[in-house]
Amino acid sequence: TIVAVGDLHGDYPNMMTVLKMAKVVSENGTWTGNVDYLVQTGDIVDRGDDTLKMYRYIEKLRVQAQKAGGDVRSHFGNHEVMNLIGASKEILTFGGVEARQQMLAKGWLGQAWRANYTITTRLPLHPSLGPINTDYDPGKAGRLQDISHAAVSFLHGGLSPTYADLTPYPSRINSLGASLVKKLQEQRPLPPPHPPNQYPGLPHTATEREHELYGGNGPLWYRGWAMDKDAVVCSKVDAVLEKLGVRRLVMGHTPNFTGMVSRCGGKILLIDTGISHAYGGVLSAARFTYTLTPTKRKGYWIEKEVVTAIYEHHEEALVDSAREIQADFI
Ligand SMILES: *[C@@H]1O[C@H](CO)[C@@H](O)[C@H](O)[C@H]1NC(C)=O
Ligand SMILES: *[C@@H]1O[C@H](CO)[C@@H](O)[C@H](O)[C@H]1NC(C)=O
Ligand SMILES: *[C@@H]1O[C@H](CO)[C@@H](O)[C@H](O)[C@H]1NC(C)=O
Numbered sequence: 001t002i003v004a005v006g007d008l009h010g011d012y013p014n015m016m017t018v019l020k021m022a023k024v025v026s027e028n029g030t031w032t033g034n035v036d037y038l039v040q041t042g043d044i045v046d047r048g049d050d051t052l053k054m055y056r057y058i059e060k061l062r063v064q065a066q067k068a069g070g071d072v073r074s075h076f077g078n079h080e081v082m083n084l085i086g087a088s089k090e091i092l093t094f095g096g097v098e099a100r101q102q103m104l105a106k107g108w109l110g111q112a113w114r115a116n117y118t119i120t121t122r123l124p125l126h127p128s129l130g131p132i133n134t135d136y137d138p139g140k141a142g143r144l145q146d147i148s149h150a151a152v153s154f155l156h157g158g159l160s161p162t163y164a165d166l167t168p169y170p171s172r173i174n175s176l177g178a179s180l181v182k183k184l185q186e187q188r189p190l191p192p193p194h195p196p197n198q199y200p201g202l203p204h205t206a207t208e209r210e211h212e213l214y215g216g217n218g219p220l221w222y223r224g225w226a227m228d229k230d231a232v233v234c235s236k237v238d239a240v241l242e243k244l245g246v247r248r249l250v251m252g253h254t255p256n257f258t259g260m261v262s263r264c265g266g267k268i269l270l271i272d273t274g275i276s277h278a279y280g281g282v283l284s285a286a287r288f289t290y291t292l293t294p295t296k297r298k299g300y301w302i303e304k305e306v307v308t309a310i311y312e313h314h315e316e317a318l319v320d321s322a323r324e325i326q327a328d329f330i
Contacts, residue, residue: 002123002288003310004039004154006252007077009276010048010090012057014283018275022285022310029057031064035287037123038065041252041271042077042156042220047278049093052109059112071132074117076177077156077252078220084113084184086191086200097193105185114185119177119219120155122170122246125290125305128330129245135168136245146325147303152288153246157253158222161236165209169244173219180210225268226254226261234264241267248307248319250286257281259316260309266319269307285310286318292330299328 003022008015019025023034040058045051062072082088084104094100104110122133126147141148153159153170165172183205191200202211212218225233241247252272259282261270274281287308292301307319 001035002037002039002152003035004041004250004271004286004288005275006041006272006284007043007255007275008040008054009043009046009079009278010051010054011276011278012048012050012053014275014277015050015054015057017312018283018285021283021312022287024285025061031061031068031070033068033070036070038070038072039121039123039154039250040072040074041154041250042075043079043252043272044077045083046079046088046090048276049090051090052093052103055109055112059108059116062116073121073123073132073154075121075154075156076113076117076119076181076220080113080117081181081184081214081220084181085202086197087194091193100193101190105190110185114178114181117181118170118174119213120153120159120170120173122244123152123154125150125152125288126292128327133170133174135171136243137168138245141245143329145327145329147327149241149245149247150290150303151246152248152250153244154250155219156251157218157220158225158251159219159240159244159249160217160222160224161240163217163219163222164212166240167243169246173213176209176213177219180206180213183210221253223254225249225251225263226270230263233268237264237267247305255279255281259311260284260286260318262307262318266307266321269318283312292325292327295324299326301325301327301330 003024024038026032044054065072187203250269255272255274257274271286273284289306291304303325304322309316
């Protein structure tokens with residue numbers, strides 16, 4: 001079981017309510033062991049005042065999860081990177097401008113970002129696809145038969161059909177992300193904070209590929225899957241899924257304050273519902289389950305995939321599919 005949570009924007013109490021309601025943690029805030037993965041799609045920072053407390057808690061939870069055989073996967077949102085670039089409305093919680101810059105570069109938070117945050121995750125639904133973040137290899141897809149794409153892509157913004165660095169997925173994007181974050185953390189002198197100073201933009205050492213990564217068509221900012229019309233989106237999504245070796249693109253970034261949005265039969269899932277009180281949306285988490293049940297015919301299985309939107313007082317199926325598949329190597 002995977003539970004995914006969208007933008008949190010500085011609201012610790014609402015984050016805790018969401019994690020409890022999705023049974024990721026128990027009443028006292030400890031990892032329950034009920035889920036295999038907790039995925040957060042970025043934008044923990046800004047618009048609220050609990051940022052540091054939230055990042056601390058997530059690191060604590062990550063350790064607990066791993067001890068129990070689970071994992072927490074964290075992603076950079078455009079707001080995390082904006083903070084590294086030098087933009088922040090949240091200075092006071094860090095104890096001032098200088099302290100904030102130190103914390104994001106060399107402090108425990110900067111270190112946690114560098115060690116435990118990525119731009120995107122390819123999360124396999126079945127172990128025969130390899131461990132988490134195994135690059136999709138089209139050459140091996142045939143051998144995996146009907147489950148070659150039984151994986152989910154998670155990230156903050158979106159993977160545009162015209163973004164040049166989609167493959168090999170996900171390592172290409174994640175290595176660009178890591179190199180950009182490193183440059184931002186090592187920039188000297190640190191640019192003065194924006195506002196009131198001018199927005200500094202990326203450091204002069206950033207490459208063209210890193211500029212693209214952080215651009216409007218890049219994974220941190222792209223909104224096409226959320227904003228474009230159904231006909232456009234659904235005609236383009238299959239080619240992207242095929243290339244990435246996944247069945248679904250799951251992202252935050254573009255909120256719908258009344259609920260999660262499923263498009264093109266669940267190939268696109270938008271999970272940002274404005275959880276923070278700064279937005280006043282609804283509290284939500286998405287739960288993914290996947291099972292293969294053997295049939296009487298050797299090599300054939302019933303594959304069941306369910307994605308459920310969990311809200312405070314009800315649940316709603318976003319995807320509920322069952323089909324017979326062939327996978328004679330399992
Ligand atoms: C938290 O609650 C869980 C389940 O109720 C319990 O097993 C665990 O011992 C508690 N942990 C702490 C630190 O209180
Ligand atoms: C990153 O996560 C691991 C657990 O996977 C934890 O032990 C480590 O302390 C974290 N790193 C930082 C710098 O917080
Ligand atoms: C937002 O979510 C609600 C409830 O799921 C849905 O009725 C509405 O169409 C969504 N809005 C958009 C723009 O998708």
